[in-house]
């Protein structure tokens with residue numbers, strides 16, 4: 355019965371299928387199968403794969419990801435705080451494979467927009483009708499003298515979760531009571547604006563518990579930061595902020611300009627040299643490397659896209675989603691990456707079936723867990739301007755500044771739920 | 784004491800002042816341009832699943848499952864958040880982004896997704912029969928089928944995340960969330976007669992293991 359259904363009829367019904375999360379949508383064989391290749395299986399790439407399959411199971415989807423295991427950056431700060439095991443933020447691709455998505459573990463080396471072909475490091479090639487590029491970020495190492503990929507193995511950024519998260523955690527554990535931790539926070543724009551401050555909070559949570567004489571200095575490139583009043587309020591309550599005994603010190607406009615790897619020290623914008631026990635350098639950011647190689651980036655290092663389909667304005671048939679894209683109006687976060695992926699998947703399903711893409715809707719949320727029972731969030735809803743020039747916030751905001759202890763406690767539980775749900779939505783059940 | 788209060792008030796004022804001087808987290812959209820409308824139900828609803836789970840089926844431990852709800856109850860909750868009558872940590876900030884027509888679209892969408900009971904919840908075997916009795920006596924009238932009814936338009940209790948039920952009950956008891964007069968009365972009597980242990984038994988009853996077929 356299902357084979358008689360036309361694709362159009364089937365697509366009409368997808369609204370239902372799309373969100374049940376159940377496999378078993380009818381498989382229909384068409385002459386000249388539509389092919390989509392997804393580069394990068396992080397939050398946005400995996401979500402796009404899953405939603406594209408749910409929207410039109412006839413599309414042949416290949417997802418290419420360099421790592422067998424994905425570690426979410428979100429909730430990795432809790433790993434640093436000793437409040438979560440790294441195994442709890444680890445995801446694989448079995449859920450996507452089960453849905454009929456082809457997963458290739460390899461590095462994409464080139465994408466040829468002319469003959470629509472993706473090549474991986476072992477030489478295999480994959481042809482596409484449409485390609486989704488979702489590589490996340492890379493670092494502007496050249497902005498910090500003495501810091502590079504190699505040094506980062508020892509003086510980690512831990513801004514991509516995984517081995518460096520473990521290294522930084524180990525260094526914190528090895529530190530003596532009374533030691534100093536320096537977090538060099540990056541200039542805008544970067545992935546997850548509140549995350550450096552959540553990181554400081556999580557480390558303070560750990561140190562308060564186990565090494566209460568220690569200090570944390572945030573050497574910030576910026577004069578102000580995201581949800582600043584909320585962090586200050588939480589730090590006052592939990593970590594003595596604004597007293598002589600504050601565990602956390604925040605220094606604005608004091609970004610890192612150089613690192614001495616042998617000395618394990620850094621120099622800030624004021625010329626002060628800091629030589630802490632644990633050093634965490636978070637460099638300025640740009641789109642993932644493959645986006646540069648393919649010529650998808652603008653002068654600032656991000657990928658301009660049409661905001662209704664996320665198709666690159668520089669190369670046809672290539673879509674860019676997640677942190678790498680220039681989604682004007684949205685900040686770079688996992689939740690944003692996830693909604694961009696859904697908008698892009700719906701648009702591609704329409705385009706491959708000769709239909710007009712529908713109007714998009716976006717949500718963004720960032721939770722920050724400041725203390726064991728103290729969470730805050732920013733949550734907002736966005737629409738696209740009619741002239742498609744920017745994504746516009748239509749509602750939302752931060753946890754109220756007069757929130758009760760109980761509300762902060764609930765936010766932690768909702769943050770933990772969010773991790774479970776957004777990853778199920780990306781990698782499947 | 785009075786002194787402390789005074790200091791706290793000043794601190795609050797100070798942090799509010801800092802807040803005012805801080806640029807909004809995302810751009811200020813007081814000059815909202817004309818927006819694209821006619822958003823499909825699935826496009827609207829899929830943006831919720833980051834928090835509520837795929838298709839509205841939450842993996843917990845606290846955010847509620849919203850799949851399989853009756854449209855009437857769904858709309859009641861959403862409009863409650865909007866008007867501020869229903870207290871929330873997050874939903875008020877979200878719901879203002881949707882028109883009543885869009886809320887209706889989403890209500891239809893989620894009502895068609897299967898409700899799947901929360902998996903792996905702890906439930907004390909000894910408390911379940913006690914909870915069952917209390918449910919029959921105090922709650923079944925409006926939450927029929929052992930708390931599994933959709934048609935009652937009162938929310939699905941059995942199979943919902945415990946943490947969310949606890950939160951809801953806490954708010955009803957404190958008076959922060961206003962139940963219907965009758966339910967308020969039942970809760971008062973229940974609490975007076977059985978106290979917190981009675982409530983615990985009720986919640987464990989709603990978290991009871993279900994026969995495979997009813998798990999969805």
Ligand SMILES: Cc1cc2nc3c(=O)[nH]c(=O)nc-3n(C[C@H](O)[C@H](O)[C@H](O)COP(=O)(O)OP(=O)(O)OC[C@H]3O[C@@H](n4cnc5c(N)ncnc54)[C@H](O)[C@@H]3O)c2cc1C
Nearest residue numbers: 394396397398420427428462489490546676677687688689
């Ligand atoms: C400490 C920290 C805390 C955070 N907390 C939150 C939070 O609370 N909430 C929130 O919403 N967001 C949070 N974020 C942000 C969130 O992690 C990112 O915004 C999100 O991961 C972006 O998704 P993405 O798909 O663009 O990139 P990623 O998730 O990084 O995925 C990119 C993938 O592409 C792969 N890849 C790259 N190049 C290639 C290639 N050439 N070939 C094959 N594969 C390739 C990579 O291996 C990677 O798996 C946080 C980030 C950090 C660092």
